[in-house]
Amino acid sequence: FVFEAAGKGGAAAVSAAAAGRAPLSLLELPPELLVHIFGSLPGTDLPSLALVCGAFRRILSTDTIWRRRCKEEYGVCENLRKLEITGVSCRDVYAKLLHQYRHILGLWQPDIGPYGGLLNVVVDGFFIIGWMYLTPHDPHVDGPMRFKPLFRVHLMERQSATVECMYGHKGPHSGHIQIVKKDEFSTKCNQTDHHRMPGGRQEEFRTWLREEWGRTLEDIFHEHMQELILMKFIYTSQYDNCLTYRRIYLPPRSPEYLIQPGLFKGTYGSHGLEIVMLSFHGKKAKGTKITGDPNIPAGQQTVEIDLAHPIQLPDIENLSNFSELSRIVLEVREQVRREQQQQEEGSAEEAGPEAAGQQQQEEEDGAGSEAAGEGAAASVSPPEPCPFVLPGGIASRNEDYPRTCRACFYGTGLIAGHGFTSPERTPGVFVLFDDDRFGFIWLELQSFSLYSRIKVSFQNAEAPSPEAFDEMLKNIQLLTS
Numbered sequence: 001f002v003f004e005a006a007g008k009g010g011a012a013a014v015s016a017a018a019a020g021r022a023p024l025s026l027l028e029l030p031p032e033l034l035v036h037i038f039g040s041l042p043g044t045d046l047p048s049l050a051l052v053c054g055a056f057r058r059i060l061s062t063d064t065i066w067r068r069r070c071k072e073e074y075g076v077c078e079n080l081r082k083l084e085i086t087g088v089s090c091r092d093v094y095a096k097l098l099h100q101y102r103h104i105l106g107l108w109q110p111d112i113g114p115y116g117g118l119l120n121v122v123v124d125g126f127f128i129i130g131w132m133y134l135t136p137h138d139p140h141v142d143g144p145m146r147f148k149p150l151f152r153v154h155l156m157e158r159q160s161a162t163v164e165c166m167y168g169h170k171g172p173h174s175g176h177i178q179i180v181k182k183d184e185f186s187t188k189c190n191q192t193d194h195h196r197m198p199g200g201r202q203e204e205f206r207t208w209l210r211e212e213w214g215r216t217l218e219d220i221f222h223e224h225m226q227e228l229i230l231m232k233f234i235y236t237s238q239y240d241n242c243l244t245y246r247r248i249y250l251p252p253r254s255p256e257y258l259i260q261p262g263l264f265k266g267t268y269g270s271h272g273l274e275i276v277m278l279s280f281h282g283k284k285a286k287g288t289k290i291t292g293d294p295n296i297p298a299g300q301q302t303v304e305i306d307l308a309h310p311i312q313l314p315d316i317e318n319l320s321n322f323s324e325l326s327r328i329v330l331e332v333r334e335q336v337r338r339e340q341q342q343q344e345e346g347s348a349e350e351a352g353p354e355a356a357g358q359q360q361q362e363e364e365d366g367a368g369s370e371a372a373g374e375g376a377a378a379s380v381s382p383p384e385p386c387p388f389v390l391p392g393g394i395a396s397r398n399e400d401y402p403r404t405c406r407a408c409f410y411g412t413g414l415i416a417g418h419g420f421t422s423p424e425r426t427p428g429v430f431v432l433f434d435d436d437r438f439g440f441i442w443l444e445l446q447s448f449s450l451y452s453r454i455k456v457s458f459q460n461a462e463a464p465s466p467e468a469f470d471e472m473l474k475n476i477q478l479l480t481s
Contacts, residue, residue, distance in 0.1 A: 035062050035064055038065050039069070043066070046065070046069075063089055063090045066094045070093055070098060074123045076098070088155055092155060092159065093126065096159070097155040101153055104121050104128070105459070105460040106120075106460035107119070107250070107460075107461045108130075108245035108248060109248050109476060110132075110243050110244070110245050111244045111246065112239050112298075113235055114294050114298060115232060115292060115298060116290055117291055119132050119133070119150065127152045127153065128152065128153040129153075130149065130151045131147045131149055132148055132149075135265045135273035136273065137215075138272040141265050141273060145265075145454055145456060148211075150187070150243075151163065151164065151187050153177065165191070171194070173190070175187060175188060184245065186242060186245070187242070188242045189241050208237075248277075249463035250262060250462060259435060260435070261277075261279045263276070263290065264278055264451040264452060266452075267396075267397040267448075269397060276288065276303075279473070284307065285430075286304050286305070287302045287305075288302070288473055288476070295415070295417065297480040298480060300420075300480055301414060302414055303411055303412070303413050303414070304412050304425070306412075309332055309335070309410040310409050311328060312328075319387075319389055319391060320392050322446070325391050329427050329429055330443075333427045336410065383406050383407055385406055388405040388431065390441075391441075394441060394446055394448050395445075395446060395448065396448040398450050401439060404433070405431050409429075409432075411429065411440065426444040428440055429443070437452050437453070
């Protein structure tokens with residue numbers, strides 16, 4: 001390394017060495033050692049350190065320090081030396097790109113009415129890129145996720161970051177990012193003509209249909225499905241100019257859970273595949289929609305699993321009989337109702353209505369030590385898989401579902417009319433297949449949804465605390481209630 005003389009600091013270091021004694025202050029240390037020390041500090045602390053004295057300020061202009069901070073804090077592994085060709089320093093990259101836009105890194109849900117979405121903003125080389133994640137083409141629920149860039153931010157040949165919109169088929173063009181408030185930001189395209197295609201709306205629809213569904217409208221024979229697809233295209237195309245995003249967190253994990261929580265792809269009949277977040281809350285597990293549809297919009301709790309009420313399925317011969325399964329589930333539902341009524345009456349007699357309400361809330365959302373114990377036992381010695389087959393009359397978009405399952409629990413699923421009208425929770429069965437797949441039998445709809453884990457390592461997506469995660473779930477649900 002080549003260093004500028006550190007003034008009195010450099011002289012002090014020479015003096016200390018000549019005297020054969022240990023340095024008494026940082027200023028007496030060799031500049032190369034100070035570079036190493038300063039490079040190990042968080043980049044946000046370095047501007048304050050530069051105010052201490054001129055020697056520190058000169059050492060902190062060394063690009064080696066900022067190259068290290070870019071790598072350790074944001075994972076930039078590319079050879080940053082090639083930035084020298086453009087006249088952009090590592091310090092510029094850190095201060096004007098990475099640090100300035102650090103608040104938008106992570107997972108986000110775009111506000112696209114009932115449809116929602118999943119956006120992952122990452123540092124990719126010398127760029128910050130917003131990737132929109134798309135499910136596999138229906139009904140291939142086990143397929144890999146697809147993704148496309150919506151915007152990017154970079155610092156090349158400029159002294160300020162450039163925001164570019166990536167929507168459309170004409171390449172990057174001018175855009176804008178505004179950080180509205182904590183955990184919320186918006187993007188705007190300044191050149192929406194780049195989104196248009198020569199063939200007009202018909203060509204745009206055909207292209208969107210191939211990307212979204214992997215087929216043409218002529219391939220879709222179900223008239224209701226055609227209407228839903230056309231409705232989604234018309235609605236979502238209104239948002240190609242400006243979008244608002246709200247932060248979402250991944251659910252807390254624990255080895256005690258029957259299945260690790262996270263993001264899953266699930267089948268939803270004519271609506272196709274949708275993204276659901278599975279999370280655990282004491283004696284309950286909840287599936288929250290990250291993407292949705294006009295019936296049950298994004299943000300709503302699509303399924304709720306009662307971990308305190310396992311269901312013993314009949315033998316494989318009787319399991320194919322829908323009436324037998326329905327009888328078992330309705331008996332468990334009646335049992336759950338009786339238990340809830342007894343708890344409410346007992347709590348009211350002991351401590352009054354206010355305490356009763358509080359106890360009920362704790363039962364639903366509390367620590368759930370009993371359920372944790374059951375989960376821990378399951379994680380130590382998982383149950384032997386038993387044969388599984390869907391009862392006759394149950395509709396499924398995917399016939400290639402697992403033929404063995406580990407456990408089943410009573411649950412409820414949320415159904416509603418178009419426009420989220422008359423929502424109600426109806427009984428069903430949560431079926432745990434393996435570490436990465438589960439299913440839900442909707443009793444009233446006589447249909448089956450298969451869910452498969454999204455196997456992507458998302459960065460900057462962990463919740464600061466369980467309370468922050470619960471608050472996030474509550475907020476995204478309120479937006480569509």
